[in-house]
Structures are given as structure tokens and as C-alpha cells.
């Protein structure tokens with residue numbers, strides 16, 4: 450089989466430092482000192498506060514004599530005013546560094562606090578691509594879901610209206626340290642483990658087929674991420690306390706994040722976002738719902754690339770054409786999703802046939818993502834995909 454064509458010139462950026470260590474949270478005070486943080490702000494949500502996990506950070510900080518401020522008002526798909534409240538709190542307490550602990554929502558808010566407090570720019574002025582001028586505050590990100598890869602990306606997503614989201618993309622959003630500590634994910638409920646894990650797999654798949662910025666570094670990371678995620682997602686979902694599986698999921702999600710930070714995602718995400726915006730279906734589940742049908746649609750344009758992914762799933766490819774191997778890859782992912790506790794039909798989540806045109810219209814607005822898809826997607830294509838998963 451021919452290797453996929455890759456850009457001969459490319460740029461690859463990522464976070465400065467990765468700490469991959471179960472119970473790594475115990476060294477948070479040392480990490481703050483390394484970064485020159487003396488007044489840290491811990492950013493999280495109420496759900497995580499209720500688990501007691503935040504004490505893994507606050508206790509060692511307290512013991513080491515750091516004054517601690519916690520902002521725990523992050524909500525899923527954080528709206529702009531939550532970020533603004535967090536910034537006010539941070540400024541009131543004169544914080545000089547930010548520790549984000551949680552899923553993508555908490556990590557995204559942590560990134561934005563560090564940028565807004567460090568640069569003194571207004572949030573509204575940094576929405577978009579490369580709008581940030583100046584330096585952010587020191588930033589440590591510790592994911593508690595193995596999904597979004599936010600700890601590895603220069604992206605933060607905020608909700609700007611009742612159904613609209615906007616992205617802030619800038620180099621300053623890369624953290625100083627990504628801390629992958631499996632002990633933080635051991636209590637993550639099975640359904641969230643499964644959905645966020647599929648989100649991470651989608652990042653790897655879409656980075657590998659990214660139409661514009663596909664590059665050899667992202668490819669290598671996407672392959673490795675898919676291997677780690679596909680081999681561990683069932684164990685992590687069924688046996689949450691399995692530290693090895695949890696750590697592998699965190700590393701896989703991180704590597705998928707590194708990959709798509711440089712080779713951006715496409716139509717799976719473009720069709721998933723309207724499901725989150727209109728029906729509040731969680732991001733990972735939205736991706737899981739449309740993934741297989743988008744892959745089947747893309748087959749016509751990228752069967753050889755999907756076929757290359759067979760290596761990450763250890764599939765037997767002997768005496769098969771690239772198209773047959775690609776179909777085998779899609780069936781393997783489909784079977785994997787079927788084995789997880791995930792809803793497979795939009796109708797089970799309150800979506801009706803009458804809603805599909807609105808969803809397809811919204812998907813068409815995701816031009817930033819659709820340009821990365823290996824096959825161009827029009828309104829009728831999007832509508833047909835939604836119909837298949839109704």
C-alpha cells in the first residue's frame with residue numbers, strides 16, 4: 450500500500466511540557482514553584498468539587514503554604530459571562546498563575562483566565578484566530594476526562610448565544626504543563642468515559658484525514674493515539690479503577706489533541722456541533738452519533754487513508770484492496786461504539802425528523818471545520834447523514 454501523501458513543508462506546535470504520571474497531582478506545589486506561581490487559581494466545576502478530587506491539588510498547595518483561590522463555577526459548554534466572572538475573581542485575588550482541573554469546559558475557562566489576566570485584553574477582542582497580543586499567566590492543565598485534548602491544544606470554546614459557540618485560537622493558549630494523572634479519571638462515570646473517549650478517537654481520525662494541514666508529526670501521533678484509545682476504551686469504561694487503562698486513555702487523548710491542534714478536525718465535528726448547540730447533547734456523544742455515517746460518506750475520497758488506519762487496530766489486511774480495508778476499519782469502529790454504553794439514535798435524544806433541516810443548515814455554517822474534511826459536504830449530504838442516524 451502507498452503511504453499517504455503528506456505536506457513537504459509544515460509547522461508543528463505543541464505544549465512545552467508533558468507530565469505523564471499517575472498521582473502526579475501530588476507534585477503540584479513543586480510545579481507551581483517551577484513556573485514562578487505564588488498565588489494560584491484552581492479552576493474547575495461543581496461536579497468535580499463534589500467528587501473531592503480538587504483536594505488532590507488544594508491539599509499539597511496548602512501544605513506548601515500557597516494561598517489558594519478556587520473558582521468552581523464552570524459549567525458545561527461555558528458561556529462568555531462565566532469566563533468574565535472568573536476573570537473578575539482572579540483579579541480580585543491578584544492571582545499569578547492558573548491551574549485548570551476538569552473536562553474540556555474547565556480547561557478552556559482556565560486557558561482564557563490566564564490569557565485575559567496576563568494580557569489585559571477583553572474576551573470579546575480575542576475571539577477568533579490569532580487575536581491575542583502579549584503574554585498569558587503561567588498555566589497548568591490537568592484533564593479529568595480523556596477526551597477533548599484541550600490540555601494539548603491552543604483552542605478554547607465559549608458559548609456566545611443560546612445556540613452558538615465561538616473559538617479562541619492562539620499560541621498563547623498552549624499550556625506550560627499538561628499533567629496527565631490517571632487517578633483523577635478513575636471515578637469518571639462509564640457513559641462519560643465512553644463518550645469522551647470516542648471524541649478523542651474522532652480527533653485522531655479527523656487529524657489523519659485533515660485536508661489542509663495533514664503532516665507527518667500529526668499522523669504519527671494520530672496513529673499512536675488510536676492504538677492507545679481503541680485498546681483501552683472498553684476496559685476504562687467497564688473497569689473505571691483500572692489505572693493502566695485510564696493512563697493510556699489520557700495519553701491517547703493528549704496525543705490526539707496534539708495531532709488535531711496542528712491538523713484540524715472536519716465534518717464529524719461540523720455535524721456534531723449543532724447537536725450540542727440545539728439539543729445540548731454532550732460533545733463526545735454528538736461525535737459518536739455521526740462518526741460512522743460521516744466516515745462512510747468520506748470513503749469515496751479517502752479510502753486509502755482510512756485503510757492506513759488499519760495498522761492502529763491491528764487488522765489483518767492480507768489480500769484486501771484499500772477500499773475493503775477502509776470498510777473493515779469503519780466496521781471495527783462501529784462495533785467498538787456498539788460495545789459501549791452510548792445512545793446510537795438521535796430520536797432517542799429528542800431530535801425529530803422536522804429538526805434535521807435546521808441541523809443541516811447549522812452544520813453548513815461550520816465552514817472553519819468543513820474545509821478540513823477530505824470530501825466536500827453540502828446541505829443535502831449533511832441532511833442525508835442526519836437521516837441515517839435518526
Ligand SMILES: NC(=O)c1ccc[n+]([C@@H]2O[C@H](COP(=O)([O-])OP(=O)(O)OC[C@H]3O[C@@H](n4cnc5c(N)ncnc54)[C@H](O)[C@@H]3O)[C@@H](O)[C@H]2O)c1
Nearest residue numbers: 496497525526552553554593594597599602604606636637
Ligand atoms: N479546547 C479544545 O481544544 C476543545 C476541543 C473539543 C471540545 N472542547 C470543549 O470542551 C467541552 C467539553 O468537555 P468534556 O467533554 O471534557 O466535558 P465537561 O468538561 O463539560 O465535563 C462533563 C461532565 O463530566 C464531569 N466530570 C469531569 N471529570 C470528572 C471526573 N473525573 N469524575 C466525575 N465527573 C467528572 C464534570 O463535572 C461535568 O459534569 C465543551 O465546551 C467543548 O466545546 C474544547
Ligand SMILES: [Fe+2]
Nearest residue numbers: 597648652732
Ligand atoms: Fe472534539
